[in-house]
Amino acid sequence: MGEREYDAGAYVPPAETEEMELVHPKTFIGKYIWSQDAKVIAIQYGVTATAIGLVALVLSLLMRLQLGFPNAFSLIDPGEYLQYVSMHGMIMVVYLLTAIFLGGFGNYLIPLMCGARDMVFPYLNMLSFWFYFASVLILVAGFFVPGGSMGAGWTLYPPQSISEGTPGSEAGIVVMLLSLAVFIAGFTMGGLNYVVTVLQARTRGMTLMRLPLTIWGIFMATVMALLAFPALFVAALMMLCDRLLGTSFFMPEMLSMGETSDHGGGSPILFQHLFWFFGHPEVYIVALPAFGIVSDLLACHARKNIFGYRMMVWAIVIIGVLSFVVWAHHMYVSGMNPYFGFLFAITTLIIAVPTAIKVYNWVLTLWRGNIRLTVPMLFAIGFIFTFVNGGLSGLFLGNVTVDVPLSDTYFVVGHFHMVMAVAPVLVIFGAIYHWYPKMTGRMLNDTLGKVHFWITFLGTYVIYYPMHFMGLEGVPRRYYAYGETTFISDSVQTLNVVISIAAFIVALAQVLFLINLVWSYYRGRDAGPNPWRATTLEWQTEHTPPRHGNFGESLPLVYRWPYDYSVPGASEDFIPQNVSPEETRWQAEGRQS
Amino acid sequence: MTVSLVFLTALMVTFAGWLLWSSFNVRPWEAQSATDDPAQPLPSMMSAGRVGLIVFLAVVTSLFALTISAYMMRMEVSGDWQPLPIPGLLWFNTLALMLASVALQWARHGTTRADGSMVARGLWAGGIGSMVFIVGQLVVWYQLSVNGHHVDSNPADAFFYLLTALHGVHLLGGLVVWGRLLARVRRGAAPVSVHSHLELCTLYWHYLAVVWIVLFALLLLDA
Numbered sequence: 079m080g081e082r083e084y085d086a087g088a089y090v091p092p093a094e095t096e097e098m099e100l101v102h103p104k105t106f107i108g109k110y111i112w113s114q115d116a117k118v119i120a121i122q123y124g125v126t127a128t129a130i131g132l133v134a135l136v137l138s139l140l141m142r143l144q145l146g147f148p149n150a151f152s153l154i155d156p157g158e159y160l161q162y163v164s165m166h167g168m169i170m171v172v173y174l175l176t177a178i179f180l181g182g183f184g185n186y187l188i189p190l191m192c193g194a195r196d197m198v199f200p201y202l203n204m205l206s207f208w209f210y211f212a213s214v215l216i217l218v219a220g221f222f223v224p225g226g227s228m229g230a231g232w233t234l235y236p237p238q239s240i241s242e243g244t245p246g247s248e249a250g251i252v253v254m255l256l257s258l259a260v261f262i263a264g265f266t267m268g269g270l271n272y273v274v275t276v277l278q279a280r281t282r283g284m285t286l287m288r289l290p291l292t293i294w295g296i297f298m299a300t301v302m303a304l305l306a307f308p309a310l311f312v313a314a315l316m317m318l319c320d321r322l323l324g325t326s327f328f329m330p331e332m333l334s335m336g337e338t339s340d341h342g343g344g345s346p347i348l349f350q351h352l353f354w355f356f357g358h359p360e361v362y363i364v365a366l367p368a369f370g371i372v373s374d375l376l377a378c379h380a381r382k383n384i385f386g387y388r389m390m391v392w393a394i395v396i397i398g399v400l401s402f403v404v405w406a407h408h409m410y411v412s413g414m415n416p417y418f419g420f421l422f423a424i425t426t427l428i429i430a431v432p433t434a435i436k437v438y439n440w441v442l443t444l445w446r447g448n449i450r451l452t453v454p455m456l457f458a459i460g461f462i463f464t465f466v467n468g469g470l471s472g473l474f475l476g477n478v479t480v481d482v483p484l485s486d487t488y489f490v491v492g493h494f495h496m497v498m499a500v501a502p503v504l505v506i507f508g509a510i511y512h513w514y515p516k517m518t519g520r521m522l523n524d525t526l527g528k529v530h531f532w533i534t535f536l537g538t539y540v541i542y543y544p545m546h547f548m549g550l551e552g553v554p555r556r557y558y559a560y561g562e563t564t565f566i567s568d569s570v571q572t573l574n575v576v577i578s579i580a581a582f583i584v585a586l587a588q589v590l591f592l593i594n595l596v597w598s599y600y601r602g603r604d605a606g607p608n609p610w611r612a613t614t615l616e617w618q619t620e621h622t623p624p625r626h627g628n629f630g631e632s633l634p635l636v637y638r639w640p641y642d643y644s645v646p647g648a649s650e651d652f653i654p655q656n657v658s659p660e661e662t663r664w665q666a667e668g669r670q671s
Numbered sequence: 672m673t674v675s676l677v678f679l680t681a682l683m684v685t686f687a688g689w690l691l692w693s694s695f696n697v698r699p700w701e702a703q704s705a706t707d708d709p710a711q712p713l714p715s716m717m718s719a720g721r722v723g724l725i726v727f728l729a730v731v732t733s734l735f736a737l738t739i740s741a742y743m744m745r746m747e748v749s750g751d752w753q754p755l756p757i758p759g760l761l762w763f764n765t766l767a768l769m770l771a772s773v774a775l776q777w778a779r780h781g782t783t784r785a786d787g788s789m790v791a792r793g794l795w796a797g798g799i800g801s802m803v804f805i806v807g808q809l810v811v812w813y814q815l816s817v818n819g820h821h822v823d824s825n826p827a828d829a830f831f832y833l834l835t836a837l838h839g840v841h842l843l844g845g846l847v848v849w850g851r852l853l854a855r856v857r858r859g860a861a862p863v864s865v866h867s868h869l870e871l872c873t874l875y876w877h878y879l880a881v882v883w884i885v886l887f888a889l890l891l892l893d894a
Binding site for chain 2: 198199266269270273274277278279283285286287288301304305306308309311312315316319323324325326327330340342343344345347348351352355383387388391392395396398399402403637638639641642653658659662
């Protein structure tokens with residue numbers, strides 16, 4: 079190997095890596111409550127996110143009961159329906175998906191996969207979780223304040239959201255905005271950790287281009303989140319001023335019951351710009367970690383190197399940049415200049431190019447791979463299907479002329495649930511089945527896992543596919559009941575019944591998953607250190623589950639990329655990243671003699 | 672929106688460009704022996720704290736850029752914008768913050784010269800200058816409200832209060848760190864041992880001074 083040029087990207091830390099000083103608490107509280115160990119923080123994040131996600135799941139079931147069987151159950155009234163729609167959306171997008179991908183998997187995997195002892199700022203990391211926890215508590219408190227929780231849709235559009243008469247405009251909206259502000263503060267602390275750890279704390283030999291794609295996805299998503307969340311923060315702050323201090327940032331003058339309001343001159347469109355400046359990158363903040371994780375699952379369980387690693391990295395980076403210049407495609411019906419809309423339609427469609435590259439590369443990774451249909455693999459393959467289906471309807475909606483008639487119909491609901499709800503959630507499940515053995519030392523039950531996968535995968539199609547047809551017929555979203563509406567055919571109600579029943583079956587399947595998580599923790603098959611025969615560093619730790627400090631006496635040295643599966647001539651079908659070329663040569667020679 | 676868009680795109684493109692640039696000539700699929708990997712010493716400017724602060728400043732920049740673009744959009748959106756009179760005290764406040772920034776730089780210089788009293792005096796001057804700035808800003812708020820410029824009287828006033836409050840809160844956060852640093856120095860920490868912390872503090876103060884100059888310039892342009 080000749081001279082290699084080294085630059086910042088290929089930076090290799092010095093041979094004597096400065097050892098981190100780790101906090102080693104003795105008490106239970108210090109170890110598991112006020113923990114500064116990224117792995118414990120990851121599980122805290124994961125458990126909190128799952129818990130609040132279950133609340134949002136129950137909300138969606140209540141809505142499905144109403145839609146599938148109007149009149150049969152009188153559990154909720156129209157106001158509550160709007161509140162549940164709003165809270166379901168907000169919780170799922172921000173408090174579940176963002177938190178579990180970045181706070182959960184980010185915390186667990188970044189130090190382990192980069193070969194670091196811990197995050198670079200462990201104390202800040204602990205604060206990050208407790209801020210998140212506080213924001214969840216504040217959010218839950220919103221259900222119990224006078225007037226109930228916020229009910230203006232997860233997009234919080236003013237003037238609706240803070241005008242009298244909207245459910246939750248008394249106190250719910252204030253609580254929601256406060257919770258978001260706390261969440262963003264907490265996320266910023268965590269995000270600084272993730273970025274700086276990836277940039278600064280990689281072990282020797284772990285160049286940027288030897289990082290597993292999981293880390294690339296989480297890293298880029300964190301960078302985007304750090305730059306995009308301030309938009310939501312500012313918007314929340316300004317809306318709080320409008321609501322509490324009587325300013326008119328967003329509030330126009332309104333005539334209500336013959337009286338003009340105190341506000342005047344504010345611009346609701348300004349809020350929409352700020353919100354979607356956060357909101358669109360948010361889609362990719364959720365998608366990029368999923369892309370990364372799925373790449374690693376596919377490579378590992380197909381025993382094949384990922385196809386086009388560099389192109390995958392470039393696609394992640396390019397998607398990250400492009401996602402900042404497409405936000406206005408959420409605002410085609412806001413009365414914008416048509417040329418402005420045209421511009422955003424173009425940028426939106428351009429994003430399809432790097433995304434399609436990723437999909438091709440996943441499929442080509444599977445091509446002639448030694449595919450093992452393990453539970454994580456099933457979820458990963460399921461993700462490809464769901465993501466392609468959801469992504470294609472996104473191409474429709476990205477065009478102004480198609481979007482305008484479909485705006486605010488069930489087509490949109492079907493689209494974003496496929497692409498940004500089901501697809502990432504499938505990856506979360508796959509990732510949990512994949513890394514649970516490392517987190518606990520035990521395997522999850524295989525049969526239960528397969529039942530869980532097939533019900534979830536097929537069930538979500540029964541739920542969301544019909545919504546596209548309903549949308550094409552013009553069925554509007556966020557309606558409590560449709561009554562006698564001439565353009566909606568009777569079969570829509572039949573579909574609604576089917577969807578609701580499917581939703582309940584899928585929800586029950588998640589109970590199976592939770593049972594599996596708990597049961598396997600005590601009774602699961604012993605996993606051993608590397609049950610999937612994977613190459614990345616987290617599987618090479620001395621202990622399973624890894625102890626505080628992750629690795630033994632010294633940090634691992636990295637000699638190769640994470641995708642050395644089925645290397646010709648090697649003695650096994652995988653070579654871990656910390657095995658040197660000399661060692662493999664020696665092993666191969668030993669086999670021959 | 673254009674302001675923040677141009678700014679953030681530039682930021683992202685620079686960052687993405689750096690990432691991509693360092694990936695072109697790399698062959699990730701090739702394994703290498705340890706002996707082929709010359710260990711690069713970590714450049715001293717790239718400590719974790721420093722990188723962390725720079726990333727944080729990027730986040731704060733995004734926050735202010737977005738608020739400023741909201742300010743500019745709101746200014747033009749309806750005809751109710753009435754520029755507020757510039758209180759003369761703002762010039763004095765600006766001077767105080769500049770001096771604070773310079774004083775901290777001086778203290779930082781003291782750590783490299785291992786001059787303990789220089790560090791202590793610089794820190795004190797920097798902190799007091801910043802507190803004068805904050806008290807001055809509060810007096811400006813008082814003057815404005817006495818003259819009928821309340822937070823809800825006009826969007827121009829509302830944005831003035833919002834932007835100064837955001838900036839002030841960041842400075843207060845800096846003062847917390849400053850207080851901890853001062854306590855360490857007073858307990859007799861050697862100048863060398865506080866060097867890296869003081870350096871980060873100084874960088875943060877310079878940054879906030881620049882942000883304030885931008886905000887003040889916007890205000891002057893509007894008047």
